Each structure stands twice: as structure tokens, then as C-alpha cells.
Amino acid sequence: MPPLQLDNGFDLRPAGPADAATVAGWMTQPHIRQWWHQDWSAVRWAAVIEEQVAGGHSIPCMTSLDGEELGYVELYRVRHDRLAEYYASQEHDWGVHIAIGDSTRVGRGIGRRLLGSLAEALLRADPRCDRVVAEPDAANTPSVRAFAAAGFVCQGELRLPEKTALLMIRPRTVEA
Structure with missing residues (x-):
């Protein structure tokens, strides 16, 4: 994957095992753990990140806003993920997971801005990709709202083994 240039003051860099303590701390935050x-x-996070980096399926990343780290992001090709079994995926679909770890930044529209920036960057970097997808838990109202505000369109429910998710798709062209 080519390097991604994010907009709106966001930066993205590959995560490594040295980031494991930060990610582990964020994952204990109630708004993420749930x-x-x-x-x-x-x-364990160090091992998971090393495995992701070595495997090429999922790209673990750290994101920052105006130079301050605020979250963890996973980018993945849907065709290599079990999610591809649950909807009519396209060969070049990208999937995204985000966790805003800095609890002081939750509920301020940062997730929406980050999601929009990530989707735009993925679509710019990969001309073969026509859409970016996500599958937030249907009960995670703040996350679903952030995806919708970032141009992701709900395509219905998916019954995954661990949750009922909403399939959210950000197409290359967003209708105004």
C-alpha cells in the first residue's frame, strides 16, 4: 500500500511493538473496551502488532492530530478478511477499524473527521478501490454516527459471530 497522506491535521504511521503499551492502555478505556x-x-498487543506487520493482512497504525497521538487504526483488504464472507465485497475494498484512545478527545467530532480523512486517503492512494468499508457494532451509536457523518452509508445489518454489525460503506463518490 502506498503511503497515505491524511488531511485535517491528522497523521498516520505504522504501529510497531514499541506502541503496544500505548495501545494496551487505550484498550482498557471503557469507551473502547466495550x-x-x-x-x-x-x-499480547506487541505480539498481535508484530503478527499483523508480518502477515500483510491488516496494517496496524497509530494516528495523531496536530502532533499528539490519539488513536489506533487498523486498515485491511476485505478480500483477506472474514468480513468478505458476509457481504458482496469487491476485490479492492479496504476496511477500517479505529479506536480513539485519548478519552479527552471523544465526542468532539474527531472520529468523524479522522474517518473522512482515512477514507479519502485510501481512495486517493488506491485508484482500484471504489469503496472503504466498516462494520461497527449496531449498538455503538456514537461510532455509527461518526461513520455516517464521514460519508459512510449504512447497507444493512450483518450477523457476525461476536456482534450484530452495520455494514457501512464509503463510496468513492459521495452524493451531496
């Missing part, structure tokens, strides 16, 4: 269910130790 939805991610990955409040693991830093040692």
Missing part, C-alpha cells in the same frame, strides 16, 4: 473486547496486556 466494543473492541481486546483489553489485553502490552505483551
Whole structure:
């Protein structure tokens, strides 16, 4: 994947094992733990991040706003993910997971801005990709609202083993 240039003051960099303690701390935050269910130790997160980096399926990233780290992002090709079994995926669909770890920045529209910036960057960087997808838990109202505000359109419910999700798709062209 080519480097992504984010807009609106956001930066994105690959995560590495050295970021595991930060990610582990964020995952214990109630607003993340409730939805991610990955409040693991830093040692386990280091292993997970190393596995992701080595495998090429999912790209773990750290994101910052105006130079201050605020969250964890996973970018992935849907065709290599089990999500592809649950909807009519396209070969070049990108998927995204985000967790705003800095609790002082939750509820301020940052998630919406970050999601919009990520989607635009992925679509610019990969001309073969026509859409970016996500599958937030249907009960996670703040997340669903952020995706919708960032131009993701709800395509219905997906019954995944661990949750009922909403399939949210951000097409290359957003209707005004």
C-alpha cells in the first residue's frame, strides 16, 4: 500500500511493538473496551502488532492530530478478511477499524473527521478501490454516527459471530 497522506491535521504511521503499551492502555478505556473486547496486556498487543506487520493482512497504525497521538487504526483488504464472507465485497475494498484512545478527545467530532480523512486517503492512494468499508457494532451509536457523518452509508445489518454489525460503506463518490 502506498503511503497515505491524511488531511485535517491528522497523521498516520505504522504501529510497531514499541506502541503496544500505548495501545494496551487505550484498550482498557471503557469507551473502547466495550466494543473492541481486546483489553489485553502490552505483551499480547506487541505480539498481535508484530503478527499483523508480518502477515500483510491488516496494517496496524497509530494516528495523531496536530502532533499528539490519539488513536489506533487498523486498515485491511476485505478480500483477506472474514468480513468478505458476509457481504458482496469487491476485490479492492479496504476496511477500517479505529479506536480513539485519548478519552479527552471523544465526542468532539474527531472520529468523524479522522474517518473522512482515512477514507479519502485510501481512495486517493488506491485508484482500484471504489469503496472503504466498516462494520461497527449496531449498538455503538456514537461510532455509527461518526461513520455516517464521514460519508459512510449504512447497507444493512450483518450477523457476525461476536456482534450484530452495520455494514457501512464509503463510496468513492459521495452524493451531496
